[in-house]
Amino acid sequence: MDIRILAFWAPVVCLIAFLVLIAVTYAFRSRGESKHKQGTEQEKVFLSGEDMPDAGMRHVRAHNIYWGFFESLKQYYDPLIRAHTGIVNDYLMWLIGVVAIAGIVILTAGPW
Amino acid sequence: MDALTTHAPILAIAVPLAAAFLTPLVGRLGAKVRNVFVVAILLFVEFLVFTVVRQVLTAGIQVYTLGATAAGLAIPESHIVPVRIILEVDGLGAFLGIIAATVALSGAVYSLSAMRGESGQDRFYTLLLLLTASMLGIQYTGDLFNLFVFLEILSISGAALAAFRTRFVDAVEGGFKYVIVSTVSALLVLLSIGIFYGQYNLLNIAAVSDAMRYTLLDKIALALLIGALLTKSGAVPSHWWVPDTYTPAPAGTSPIIYASSLTCLGAALRIVFSLYGVKMTVSAVGWLVIVAGLLSMFIGVTMALRQTDIKRLMTYHVISQEGYMLLGFGVGLAVLGDPQAVAAYGREAIAGGLFHVLNNAFFKGLLLLTGEALFFALGTRDLDRMGGMGRTMKWTCAFFIIGALAISGIPPMNGFASKLMIYETSYQLNPMLAIVALIVSIMTLASFTKVFQAAFTGPGLPEYRDVKPVPLSMKVGMGVLAAGTLFFSLFPQLVLDTIVYPATDALLNQTMYIGVIMGGS
Amino acid sequence: MTSLVVNAPFVAVAALACVGLYIMVTQRDLIKIVMGVTILESAVNLFLVSLGYRNEGAAPGFTHASGTHMVLPVPQALTLTSIVIGVATTALMLTLVILIYRHTGETDAEKSRRVKG
Amino acid sequence: MMSVIVRTIARLATPPILVFGLYVIMHGHVTVGGGFQGGAVFASATALVLVAFGSERVRRYITVSGLTLVSCAGAVLFALLGFGGMCKTFFYNFLVGSPLFGHIPEYGPAHEDIWTGGVIAPMNIGVALNVIASLSAIMLTMAVVSRKTGDGE
Numbered sequence: 024m025d026i027r028i029l030a031f032w033a034p035v036v037c038l039i040a041f042l043v044l045i046a047v048t049y050a051f052r053s054r055g056e057s058k059h060k061q062g063t064e065q066e067k068v069f070l071s072g073e074d075m076p077d078a079g080m081r082h083v084r085a086h087n088i089y090w091g092f093f094e095s096l097k098q099y100y101d102p103l104i105r106a107h108t109g110i111v112n113d114y115l116m117w118l119i120g121v122v123a124i125a126g127i128v129i130l131t132a133g134p135w
Numbered sequence: 136m137d138a139l140t141t142h143a144p145i146l147a148i149a150v151p152l153a154a155a156f157l158t159p160l161v162g163r164l165g166a167k168v169r170n171v172f173v174v175a176i177l178l179f180v181e182f183l184v185f186t187v188v189r190q191v192l193t194a195g196i197q198v199y200t201l202g203a204t205a206a207g208l209a210i211p212e213s214h215i216v217p218v219r220i221i222l223e224v225d226g227l228g229a230f231l232g233i234i235a236a237t238v239a240l241s242g243a244v245y246s247l248s249a250m251r252g253e254s255g256q257d258r259f260y261t262l263l264l265l266l267t268a269s270m271l272g273i274q275y276t277g278d279l280f281n282l283f284v285f286l287e288i289l290s291i292s293g294a295a296l297a298a299f300r301t302r303f304v305d306a307v308e309g310g311f312k313y314v315i316v317s318t319v320s321a322l323l324v325l326l327s328i329g330i331f332y333g334q335y336n337l338l339n340i341a342a343v344s345d346a347m348r349y350t351l352l353d354k355i356a357l358a359l360l361i362g363a364l365l366t367k368s369g370a371v372p373s374h375w376w377v378p379d380t381y382t383p384a385p386a387g388t389s390p391i392i393y394a395s396s397l398t399c400l401g402a403a404l405r406i407v408f409s410l411y412g413v414k415m416t417v418s419a420v421g422w423l424v425i426v427a428g429l430l431s432m433f434i435g436v437t438m439a440l441r442q443t444d445i446k447r448l449m450t451y452h453v454i455s456q457e458g459y460m461l462l463g464f465g466v467g468l469a470v471l472g473d474p475q476a477v478a479a480y481g482r483e484a485i486a487g488g489l490f491h492v493l494n495n496a497f498f499k500g501l502l503l504l505t506g507e508a509l510f511f512a513l514g515t516r517d518l519d520r521m522g523g524m525g526r527t528m529k530w531t532c533a534f535f536i537i538g539a540l541a542i543s544g545i546p547p548m549n550g551f552a553s554k555l556m557i558y559e560t561s562y563q564l565n566p567m568l569a570i571v572a573l574i575v576s577i578m579t580l581a582s583f584t585k586v587f588q589a590a591f592t593g594p595g596l597p598e599y600r601d602v603k604p605v606p607l608s609m610k611v612g613m614g615v616l617a618a619g620t621l622f623f624s625l626f627p628q629l630v631l632d633t634i635v636y637p638a639t640d641a642l643l644n645q646t647m648y649i650g651v652i653m654g655g656s
Numbered sequence: 657m658t659s660l661v662v663n664a665p666f667v668a669v670a671a672l673a674c675v676g677l678y679i680m681v682t683q684r685d686l687i688k689i690v691m692g693v694t695i696l697e698s699a700v701n702l703f704l705v706s707l708g709y710r711n712e713g714a715a716p717g718f719t720h721a722s723g724t725h726m727v728l729p730v731p732q733a734l735t736l737t738s739i740v741i742g743v744a745t746t747a748l749m750l751t752l753v754i755l756i757y758r759h760t761g762e763t764d765a766e767k768s769r770r771v772k773g
Numbered sequence: 774m775m776s777v778i779v780r781t782i783a784r785l786a787t788p789p790i791l792v793f794g795l796y797v798i799m800h801g802h803v804t805v806g807g808g809f810q811g812g813a814v815f816a817s818a819t820a821l822v823l824v825a826f827g828s829e830r831v832r833r834y835i836t837v838s839g840l841t842l843v844s845c846a847g848a849v850l851f852a853l854l855g856f857g858g859m860c861k862t863f864f865y866n867f868l869v870g871s872p873l874f875g876h877i878p879e880y881g882p883a884h885e886d887i888w889t890g891g892v893i894a895p896m897n898i899g900v901a902l903n904v905i906a907s908l909s910a911i912m913l914t915m916a917v918v919s920r921k922t923g924d925g926e
Contacts, residue, residue: 032555034625037547078523078594085443085518085589089581093441103438107375109772110765111312111689115319115680117373122323122362125423129354129361132419138859145863149855156848159841202864280734287741291748298752304759305771311686311752318693318745319680325700325738326673332731333707379771441773715805740809740904747911754918 140186141206144199144222147183147232148272151176155264162257170247173260177240180267184229184236187275191229192637196651198223198277209339209652218339218652223277225409225648226641230489230634231401234496235270237619238394239263245387245504245612248605249511253385259299265292266391270398277652279328279338282402286324286367289395290317296388297380306383313380316373320363327356327363340410341652344645349414357411361420364403368396370461371430374454381450382516386507387612389446390500393453397492400457404464404642412645413472421469424461425568432458432575440582443518446506448586449499452542455575456495462572463488463557466564477643480560486639487556490631494549494623498541501616505535508605508613509590518589525591527602532591534613539587541620543580549623665706672699684765686753690746697742704735775825783825790818794905801897802874802890808900815901816908828916840910847902854892854899866891 059065068075075081093100139146154176162169190197199206199222209221224232243263250256265288272285294317298310332338334353335346347353362373369377377396381389407420435455442448467485470476508531509524510516525532541548544555554576561568623630641648676696680689708731716726753763762768775783794815801807823831858865868875868891876888887894 032552032627034547034552034627038625041547078596079598082522082593082596083588085521085585088585088588089440096437099437100441103434104441104773107438107773108766109375109379109769110684111315111686112681112684112765114312114316114373114375115677115689117375118316118319118362118366119677119681121366121373122358125361126355126358128419128423129358129416130351132416142859142863149852149863153849153852153856156845156852159845160849200862202858202862202866204861204865206862280737284737284741287745291741291744294748294752298755301755304756307752307755307759308768308770311749311756314745314749314752315680315689315693318749319696322693322696322700326703328734329700329703329707329731332704332734338730382771736807736809743908747915750915751918754915 139183140190142199143183143186143190144197144224144275145201147180147187147236148222148268148275150183151180151264151268151271155261155268158261158264159257162260166256169257169260173243173264174240174247176264177236177243177267180271181236181240184232184271187224187232188229188634191224191226192633196223196225196641196647198651210654217337218342220281221277221339221652222275223341223648223652224275226634226637226639227401227404227489228274230493230638231274231398232271233634234493235267235274235394235398237615238390238496238500239267239270241500241504241612241615242387242391243612244615245507245609246385248608249386249507251606253300255299259296259385262292262296262299263388263391266296266388266395270395273398273402277340279331279340279343282340282405283321283325283328286321286399286402287318289398290314290321290367293317293392293395294380297384297392299388300383300385303383305379306385309376309380309383312376316376317367320366323359323363327359330356330359339652340405341649344410344412345649345653347411347414349411353411354415357406357415357420360406361403361423364399364406365427367399368403368457369431369454370427370457371434371454372427374431374435374457377454378447378450381453381503382444382446386511387504387609389450389503389507390496390616393500393503394496396453396457397496400460400492407464407468408471408642409645409648417471418469421465421467421471423465424468425465428458428461428463428465429568429571430458431455431461433571436575436578436582440578440585444516445509445518445521445586445590446503446516448518448582449502449506452502452579452582453499455579456491456499456542458575459554459557459572460488460491460495462561462568463491466557466561466568469564471643480563482639482643483556484560484564485642486631486635487553487560489638490549490556490627490635491553493630493635494541494553494620497616497619497623498538498548498550501534501613501620502538502542504609504613504616505531505538508609511609512602512605513599518586521590521596522593522599523591523595524599524602526595527599528604530610531605531613534617535587535591537617537620539583541624543583544576545580547624549620549627552624552627665702669699669703669706672696672702686756686763686765686768687750689765690749690753693749694742694746697738701735701738701742704731704738707731708735775827779825783821787818787821790821791815794818798897798901799894800887802893803887808897809904811897812901812904813908815905816912819905819909820912823912823916828913828920831913832917835909835913837910837913840906840913842906844903844906844910847899847904847906850899850902851896854896857892864892866893868892868895 158169158173161172187197198209200209201220203219210218250259269285269288269292273282273289276282276285294310294314297313298307300306328338330352331343334350335343337343337346366373381392384392432455435451435458439448439451439455442451463484467481467488470481506516508528509521512528513521541550544551558569558572561572673696676692676699679692679695683689683692708727710727713725713727716729756768757763760768794811797806797814798808798811801811855864858867860867869877874888874890874894876886878886878889
């Protein structure tokens with residue numbers, strides 16, 4: 024009864040490793056170019072010489088994210104979305120269905 | 136102090152119940168007095184719950200008999216009535232009690248300022264306290280009928296809370312769907328309780344379990360109970376109500392309603408392990424639970440990826456994480472008849488599931504609260520209309536990162552620890568289970584990256600230029616849950632040894648649960 | 657014949673439960689769904705009360721009871737509790753239906769639905 | 774507001790309904806009945822009055838906030854009686870043997886003795902207060918709400 028799967032898992036060690044990594048990263052970063060000037064053209068994003076668009080235009084909105092994933096899995100998603108009708112009758116039907124499935128499994132299962 | 140320890144189980148239920156009805160009276164003295172009253176009561180409940188935990192850990196299963204001359208007299212001297220109405224708190228009840236009390240406390244603190252300006256706050260806190268009392272009641276009771284009564288109180292108060300902001304049409308609709316689905320499932324539970332009473336003339340869980348012969352009627356009752364309680368805990372394929380109900384739940388209530396779903400999961404565990412145990416065909420029921428778990432995981436996470444409503448996205452993760460727990464419990468259940476397999480990985484699987492329940496109550500509750508904080512500040516839940524909120528709402532952003540890292544199972548966090556236990560054990564039953572679980576974990580990370588990218592990063596949007604950070608009490612409410620998450624992350628072994636393994640052993644040791652009441656063994 | 661008489665309440669329970677479930681699944685009107693839930697509830701209550709019947713047992717009232725064998729009134733207490741809870745749930749359901757009607761002007765489950773997916 | 778026949782019948786029927794409700798409440802521990810049953814009977818008088826005289830008129834005498842107060846008071850009374858048994862265990866019948874509802878009846882058929890049952894009789898009263906007030910509040914609210922909806926059409 025004394026097998027512990029988490030016995031080798033030490034989050035504190037993991038945390039210390041992360042802190043060391045962060046320190047190393049910071050050390051590298053501090054060796055970088057220091058001639059950066061606040062409040063000049065250097066702060067702006069360089070877009071092939073174009074002007075930077077407005078904040079609203081620059082932000083990638085939520086529905087654009089993973090668009091390709093949904094597009095390629097259309098065959099999986101379409102029936103799934105259609106099943107989520109939001110009609111309370113369907114919810115009750117599924118509830119009865121779950122009870123029925125559980126009943127069939129339990130009644131047909133033999134001992135062990 | 137001694138009397139308090141003896142009476143702690145009933146006080147943990149009765150104090151919030153009585154306070155719920157006192158709240159409207161106290162509310163007449165002013166909003167400040169009422170808020171202090173509610174928080175004080177919940178702090179007291181928290182204290183009582185920890186008293187119960189200490190008692191259970193040191194002195195074994197706690198039995199409290201209502202109306203007897205002494206707390207331990209479960210079976211009356213005259214034997215006219217078979218078993219009195221009792222509370223029987225074992226490791227599982229104590230463990231879930233911590234979740235219920237802590238989440239309720241943080242939710243109530245969060246609501247103090249989040250509810251400011253809403254009308255009918257007295258009723259809000261009444262319902263909140265009722266929900267707390269019913270959660271503790273379900274976990275502590277040793278009586279099937281009380282289980283049903285508390286289940287109904289939980290449904291009614293949960294639905295009324297979900298529909299509390301009646302000015303929103305989705306709130307009313309979510310509350311209606313919840314009350315219909317949970318009433319029907321509670322009626323199915325009552326039907327199976329009737330079946331038990333008709334056969335054995337008993338209502339006590341331990342006594343029914345002792346007399347159980349696993350007849351045809353018992354099988355039907357088991358199917359009814361499993362179907363109803365899985366629905367109440369939001370497992371696929373009857374998870375439909377979960378997003379509709381959780382999404383519009385006001386202020387700090389969505390984590391509490393989530394805790395109530397976990398409570399129903401706890402009730403299912405009580406039924407399956409303590410009431411039926413090895414008397415049923417455990418492998419069939421175990422695989423049923425595993426399949427429900429896999430479906431919940433996969434469908435939950437794939438639906439979550441698509442959502443653009445921040446809270447709706449998070450509620451689909453509620454379903455998906457429910458799947459992990461069910462996978463753990465199912466693996467443990469499937470091998471329950473085989474003591475060697477239980478020792479090799481069954482016990483660890485159940486412990487992993489329970490640890491995931493504990494972790495989820497904290498980090499998932501935290502995420503739901505951050506979603507509500509964004510709604511509070513911006514007046515919208517639509518991710519498409521958000522952006523750059525990490526610049527103004529720094530605390531909310533930090534809490535979100537903690538919760539998101541934990542739920543996706545990124546190594547130093549507690550979500551990784553509990554998921555690791557589930558992967559390792561389910562791999563030993565069937566490698567496919569662990570593979571599905573890993574894929575789902577990746578998709579979880581992907582969907583929270585999407586939320587983080589859409590809501591917190593990016594340039595500060597002009598329409599939200601004068602958004603203010605959330606008030607102090609909301610930060611405190613989220614902070615309690617975040618602190619819990621970090622604590623479980625840093626000391627998983629301590630938490631497992633102190634509360635999770637006792638709860639696991641309480642589930643596995645059915646003879647002990649029966650023997651405490653019926654004597655013998 | 658006697659088995660039919662003894663089992664008549666249980667047949668009624670099954671019939672009522674089927675009617676309730678059928679209404680809940682097929683009828684789209686919210687009020688009718690609430691009615692279906694209430695019918696299912698009465699089926700369960702009838703089931704509990706029928707379980708309480710004991711041959712030649714007296715009603716457990718302490719006045720003018722005949723004989724000395726009284727029925728243990730547990731099923732009756734359960735039924736009563738379940739009726740009380742039923743009143744509360746029905747009131748809540750009807751309140752929410754009224755609110756849905758006020759918001760959407762519909763009592764149809766499909767037309768009044770605002771969230772899905 | 775209904776026709777004069779309905780109103781007259783309602784005037785005549787209300788007092789007996791109230792008395793019968795009180796009887797069922799007060800004898801709940803010796804005969805069939807109790808707080809909920811009696812409370813429901815009592816509250817049915819509210820329904821009758823509401824239907825016969827209309828919610829506008831009823832609202833002049835009883836308000837929802839007042840009813841909430843009564844209902845909470847009933848629940849608190851019930852809870853206090855439960856806490857009262859804490860000298861032994863919760864819900865312990867601490868009134869047995871005392872002059873207040875404390876007589877111990879003999880086993881089997883007995884004469885009516887209303888002073889039995891211990892805490893059960895006061896608990897019935899608490900439950901009845903709660904049930905009367907909350908049922909009336911529900912009916913009053915629904916009457917008012919449905920009136921408003923009717924006007925909006």
